[in-house]
Amino acid sequence: MLITALAGGVGGARFLRGLRDALDADPALAQSDLTIVANTGDDITLFGLRVSPDVDTLLYTLGGGIDEAQGWGRADDSRIVQGELAAYGVGPQWFGLGDRDFGTHIARSYWLGEGLQPTAITERLATRWGLPGQRITLLPMTDAPVETHVVVEREDGPQAIHFQQWWVEDRTRTPAQRFVVAGLDRAAAAPGVLDAIREADLVILPPSNPVVSIGIILGVPGVRDALRGTTAPVVGVSPLIGGRPVRGHADACLSAIGVESSAAGVASLYADFLDGWLIDPADAVPGPPGLRVETYDRELLMGERAGAARLARAALDLGLALRND
Amino acid sequence: MLITALAGGVGGARFLRGLRDALDADPALAQSDLTIVANTGDDITLFGLRVSPDVDTLLYTLGGGIDEAQGWGRADDSRIVQGELAAYGVGPQWFGLGDRDFGTHIARSYWLGEGLQPTAITERLATRWGLPGQRITLLPMTDAPVETHVVVEREDGPQAIHFQQWWVEDRTRTPAQRFVVAGLDRAAAAPGVLDAIREADLVILPPSNPVVSIGIILGVPGVRDALRGTTAPVVGVSPLIGGRPVRGHADACLSAIGVESSAAGVASLYADFLDGWLIDPADAVPGPPGLRVETYDRELLMGERAGAARLARAALDLGLALRND
Known part of the structure; x- marks a missing residue:
């Protein structure tokens, strides 16, 4: 079975690690292939180096190198390089990068300088x-x-700042008026992305931020059409519990685009292609016709990694049920 | 008094730290200004970052951050970043860079990307x-x-490799046929370099490599003319003791350009502008007319930093004597 997922950073990565665990635990599904399409709208050039936060969080989480407590960055990392940059007055300091993490950014920047595309770099x-x-x-x-x-x-009027600055430095305290994704309208989907959606047996939207993670991927020309056109069921997992994000600032992002911070509000963003919607019992409302809404047992979430696997299993089951309908 | 020195890396840096110590220890000379013109022919792009080994060794040595035992790189440094780069297969690994050192290279590369010139970057x-x-x-x-x-x-004929690769990876085991300095003939001296030589009260050539450190600086258009034209005495300190380099591979470099590995051989490279030549007693030969040759007491060299200060004091005294001639 080919499963394709769209994902942002921490929440998406943890869910997808759980999904891989759930697949591996099921002899009938262990040989499934999982293709993950990562948001790159968070990418930022810091200290002259190209940083791709969501891609790196996915790499480190799935590869066993993540700082588990923090959710991003490398385990057992130090801050020597950034301390030196601060001593030289090279900023910004609001974005904390560890030394092991710097290795990734130097490698990525080096390969970009050699002319490699992000797809080839991500593969390496x-x-x-x-x-x-x-x-x-x-x-x-x-x-x-x-x-x-x-x-x-x-004070001097509206100003566009990088998403990371708003998210990390400002911690979304200043209300967002809107999001502008520079270059998105002219961006082609990376090789393999559209086919992975079209040819999937199941498409899963993890509980990533619906606006600034999954919403950005949906803005890549062709992605939304591929989701509408795929014969695979598309199953989403709500990032909200009782209307509040489990992690991150999905509510601040939803209010910026005028969408209610609720499972129904998020589902409305996916209305043209969503087949199944897995939500917390506290958010249970009847879905629109054609959308199968199921609630999960909140006890599934007990325990970080095992909880993610159980939640992913519930999403898998919803997807398999939709395939058999 | 304005003292101008040309310098390479480890040997030059240690000597010049000694020179600053000697100046500071003399109430009549403590207010002297020291301008150092650094070789940048060793510069190399590694992992997409611009590394300037001689400049950095001078900075770290004079600024108190040097790894004293090694002579280059930062004290108390670790190798986390380069370990990560190795894990990603990004080379080369023969050039060892510590994490603190990476901070310098990232800062330099960032500023270069911002459009700053090396002179402004070095000042920062x-x-x-x-x-x-x-x-x-x-x-x-x-x-x-x-x-x-x-x-x-x-095996397949002559090949040009970067100096650092020959020096660090090959350790000069493969005989050099010649040195080719890409871009040197069209390079303008950095702002302030020629004036620092012309307007100096004393010019000092530390015991740096006469071919690949000082020799490269001498190849910058205008530098040799400025040395010939300056009214300041030009005093050199031989890098050889008994015909052998104290450190590094000056002998391998001299043989590549067909010059005898001796104090007299080195002096011949500076013949058109050298006024005073400070050498080890083992190398004592009468100088050509117009060159004042003096030997130093080898006991001056006892103790790393204090020895460098005593040797520098001897060079200073030779320069002051020439000024009074």
């Missing part, structure tokens, strides 16, 4: 992290440089 | 290392990208 990085051996293919959503900017109100 | 780096407070100005010999390559014999 994924090889080091053992993803092919797990039957996982990680694809950036596009090879084009795309950056999500956030329009916020400043 | 030097500020962090406290050189202005020591009355030291560090200048790269040129802002142009210049790289020393070494022609060596390979």
Whole structure:
């Protein structure tokens, strides 16, 4: 079976590690291939190096190198390089990069300088992290440089800042007026992305941020059409519990685009292609016709990694049920 | 008094730290300014980052950050970043860079990307290392990208390799046929370099490599003319003891250009501008007319830093004597 998922960073990565665990635990599904299309709108050039936060979080989480407590960055990392950069007055300091993490950014930047595309670079990085051996293919959503900017109100009027600055430095305290994704309208989907959606047996949307993670991927020309056209069921997992994000600031992002912070609100963003919607019991509302809504037992979430596997299994079961309908 | 020195890496840096110590220890000379013109022919792009080995060794040595035992690189450094690069298969691994050192290369590369010239970048780096407070100005010999390559014999014929590869990976075991300095003939001296030589009260050539350090600086258009034209005495310190280099591979470099590995051989490279020549007693030969040759007491060299200060004091005394002639 070919399963294709769209994903952002921490939440998506943890869910997809759980999905791989769930597949591996089921003899009938262990040989399934998992293709992940990663958001690259978070990408940012820091200290002259190209950083791809969602891709790296996926690599480190799936490859066993993640800082588990933090959810991003490398385990057992130090901050020597960034301390030196601070001593030289080279900023910004609001984005914390560990030394092991710097290795990834230097490698990516080096390969970009050699003329490699992000797809080929991600493949090289994924090889080091053992993803092919797990039957996982990680694809950036596009090879084009795309950056999500956030329009916020400043004293001297509206100003567009990089998404990372709003997310990490500002911690979304300044309300977003809107999101502007530079380069997205002209970005082609990376090689393999559209086929992975069209040819999938099941498409899964993990509980990633529906606006600035999955929403950005949906903006890549052709992706939404591929989701509408695929014969595979498309199953989403709501990122909200009782209308609040489990992690991150999905509510702040939803309000910026005028969508209610609720499972129904999120589902409305996917209305033209979503077949199944897995939500928390607290958010249970009847779905529109043609959308199968199921609730999961919140006890599934007990225990970080095992909980993710159980939640992913529930999404798999919903998808398999839809395939048999 | 304005003292201008040309310098390479480890040997030059240690000597010049001794010179600054000697100046500071003499109330009549403590207010002297020291301008150092650094060789940048060793510069190399590694992992997509611009590394300037001689400039960095001078910065770290004069700024108190050097790995004293090794002579180059940062004290108390680790190798996390390069370990990651190796895991990704990004080479080369023969050039060892520590994590603190990476901070310098990332800062330099970032500023180069911002459009700053090496002179301005070196000034920023030097500020962090406290050189202005020591009355030291560090200048790269040129802002142009210049790289020393070494022609060596390979199985399939002569091949030009980067100087660093010959020096660090090959350890000069393969005889050099000649040196080719890419870009040197079209390189302009960096702002301030020629004036620092012309307007100096004393010019000092530390015991740096006469071929691949000082020799490269001498190849920058205008530098040799400035040395010939300056009214300041030019005093050199031989890098050889008994015809052998104290450190490094000056002998391998001299033989490549067909010059005898002796104090007299080195002096012949500076013949058109050298006024004073400080050598080891073992190398004592009468100098040509017009060159004042003095020997130093080898006991001066006892103790790393204090020895360098005593040797530098001897060079200073020779220079002051020439000024009074």
